Amino acid sequence: MKFTIIGHLINDQNPDQIPEGWTLNEDLMITPELNFNGTKGCGISILLSPKQMMQMPQEDIRQQILNACMYAQNHLDAEVIQLGGLTTSVTSGGVWLTEQEEFQGFVNHGDSYTAAVTCQTVMKALEQSRKQSSDMVLAVVGAYGVIGEAVSKILVPKFKHSILIGRRSEKLEELSSNLDGDFHTTRDLETKDADVIVTATSHPTALLNSSHFKENAIVVDVSQPPNLSYDVCIQRPDILRVDGGFVDSPTGFNVPLMPPGKIFACIAEVIMQAMENEKKNHVGSIDLSHLHKTEELARKHGFELNDLTNFGKTIKT
Numbered sequence: 001m002k003f004t005i006i007g008h009l010i011n012d013q014n015p016d017q018i019p020e021g022w023t024l025n026e027d028l029m030i031t032p033e034l035n036f037n038g039t040k041g042c043g044i045s046i047l048l049s050p051k052q053m054m055q056m057p058q059e060d061i062r063q064q065i066l067n068a069c070m071y072a073q074n075h076l077d078a079e080v081i082q083l084g085g086l087t088t089s090v091t092s093g094g095v096w097l098t099e100q101e102e103f104q105g106f107v108n109h110g111d112s113y114t115a116a117v118t119c120q121t122v123m124k125a126l127e128q129s130r131k132q133s134s135d136m137v138l139a140v141v142g143a144y145g146v147i148g149e150a151v152s153k154i155l156v157p158k159f160k161h162s163i164l165i166g167r168r169s170e171k172l173e174e175l176s177s178n179l180d181g182d183f184h185t186t187r188d189l190e191t192k193d194a195d196v197i198v199t200a201t202s203h204p205t206a207l208l209n210s211s212h213f214k215e216n217a218i219v220v221d222v223s224q225p226p227n228l229s230y231d232v233c234i235q236r237p238d239i240l241r242v243d244g245g246f247v248d249s250p251t252g253f254n255v256p257l258m259p260p261g262k263i264f265a266c267i268a269e270v271i272m273q274a275m276e277n278e279k280k281n282h283v284g285s286i287d288l289s290h291l292h293k294t295e296e297l298a299r300k301h302g303f304e305l306n307d308l309t310n311f312g313k314t315i316k317t
Contacts, residue, residue, distance in 0.1 A: 001274040003041035004072035005267055006065060007084035009049045010225065028068055036250075039275045042076060044068045046087075050204035050225055053086045061090050069103050079279075080106040082270030085224050089202040093146050094283030108273055108282040110266025113294035114245045115150035115286055117265040118222050120305050122155060122196060125218050125242050128308070128317050131195070139163040139194035141208070142201035143185070144171040147222055149178075150286040151198055156181035163190050196220070198244065199227035210235045220244040230311055243309045250302035259312035263303070272297045 018024060021032045031043040046064045053061055065087050072078035081103075083094050088109040091097050097107050126133055136159055142148040143164035152175065156162045162183035166172050172185040191197050191212045200222040201207060206229040213219070215238050221228045222244030233241050249263040258264065273282075276297065282290060298304060308315045 001039070001079040001277050001279075002077050003039070003080050003082060003270045003274040004069075004076055004078035005041070005043040005082045005084055005270065006068050006072070006087050007043060007045045008053060008086060009045060009047060026067070026071060027064075028071060036271055036275070039271060041078065041271070041274065044072060050086055053090060054202075054204045058090055062096060065091060066097065066100055066103065069097065069100075069105070073103060073105055078105060080108060080270060080274055082108050082110045082266060084110070084264070084266060086202050086204075088146060093285070094281070098281050098283055106273075106279055106281050108270050109146060110264075110269040110282075111146045112150070112282060112286050112291040113269035113272075113298065114222065114265040115147045115154070116291050116295050117247055117305055118147065118151050118198060118200070118220060118244045119154045121220050121242055121244055121308065122198060122218075123158075124305065125220065125240065125308060126196070128315075129218065129240065131218075133158040133196075134160055136195040137161050137163065137193055139165060139191045139197045141165045141189070141191065141197065141199045141227065142223070144168070144175040145200055145202070146284070146286060147200040148198070149175060150288065150291060151200065152179060152183075153288065155198070156183050159196070163194055165189060165191070191217075199223050200244070201227055203227060206232070208232070210239075213239050216240070218242065226311075233310065240315070241310050242315065243311065246305075246309060247298070247303045248306045259309065262309070262312065265303075268298065268303045269294055272301055272303070275301060 018029055023030050029045040034041050046068055069081050094107045094109045138159040140148050140152050143152050144166045157180050164185045196218045198220045207227040210232050217239050219228055219241045228241055245265045246262045247265050
């Protein structure tokens with residue numbers, strides 16, 4: 001199977017200033033072909049920043065995403081699409097795209113392996129800090145989102161107490177009914193008492209500042225764009241910020257705009273699906289059995305979490 005990654009601009013950059021080797025075609029920005037041991041694909045970016053996507057009518061954004069998918073299907077022979085960044089949230093976790101009759105391919109938001117890697121990252125950061133999750137307070141920002149929900153299901157039972165944060169009370173109530181462990185929910189950014197914070201939101205700008213953290217807090221930031229800026233890391237050197245959702249790619253395989261040797265777990269997931277020739281949709285809420293399957297496939301195909309990083313730079317232990 002051939003794959004295509006659908007994304008958007010990272011910031012308000014001029015779309016005319018495209019990376020070397022990329023092309024502009026039909027209001028889309030397209031990467032050179034990626035080739036992983038014979039499994040081929042590419043990336044397509046719609047020319048919208050996160051801020052624009054949060055401000056525009058949803059139907060207009062969805063149409064641009066559908067146009068990108070149709071280009072991938074009709075011109076690049078893509079059979080499976082991976083939705084990156086905010087393209088997942090604005091398509092209801094990819095469900096909307098599967099309902100569009102003109103698109104005949106398969107859809108994978110890639111968040112299953114991302115959630116798995118996020119949990120691995122949390123536990124590895126605790127291990128390196130010589131801390132036990134059972135003694136710690138966890139906060140999940142964006143707790144009922146696609147990634148946040150799965151992370152909460154896996155991590156909440158491992159922690160002394162958890163604070164689950166989201167904007168909508170009814171969604172928090174729904175999440176609560178599906179969780180085990182000691183926790184409470186809130187619409188406020190109650191991160192000040194948390195030892196470990198996982199951020200997994202669709203907020204278009206940095207959401208957290210230096211006042212939101214207790215001393216020596218660990219922050220696993222899955223959000224793209226990041227919810228915690230580099231400036232806060234400078235202001236608060238006691239905080240351990242860790243990139244969430246990155247894994248090491250097998251030797252010799254790099255993806256444009258990724259740190260050398262690293263790849264987003266969501267991209268790794270669609271590559272693995274293409275390699276396995278699995279003709280299924282993986283959209284909406286995460287099935288934990290599929291999440292664990294992505295971990296097995298990652299071991300099979302050589303994707304793994306090694307060194308932890310902060311904005312792409314290795315964190316020294």
